[in-house]
Amino acid sequence: MERANDEGVTIPVGRGLPGVVVGGKTSGIDLDDIEQFPEDGEGACSQGGALVHEVVEQGAMQLDGESYGTAHQLGLAAQDEYDNSERGPESTTVNPDGTITRTTIYTSEDEDGNTVYTVQEVTIDQNTDQIINVETTQR
């Protein structure tokens, strides 16, 4: 495949990065945000899944010149594969204290092949762009 760039991928990594919630368009990865996710995905997004998402996304943008939208979809697919779950509908709520909570429903299978629904609520302080809480619940 023709690459837009053969120089490799550069991803600044830090903690408490302003303007960065996990990662995204800005090409930084915020480890403080990643650490809020469960180590084991528990049926939803894990720390590893979040990291894989951002690295694949940056690779698609920097190496292949993909748009953020396309790169994000590739990142999501890689995350789902890593976590062995499938990301479903997402909604965003503004909380009374001004923080926002993004609620995403994931589906996965238990060892008997039954579908398991997992709700993951990610609460973000928009003033600091920090994830302040991640709650993962199987329904």
Ligand SMILES: [Zn+2]
């Ligand atoms: Zn993304």
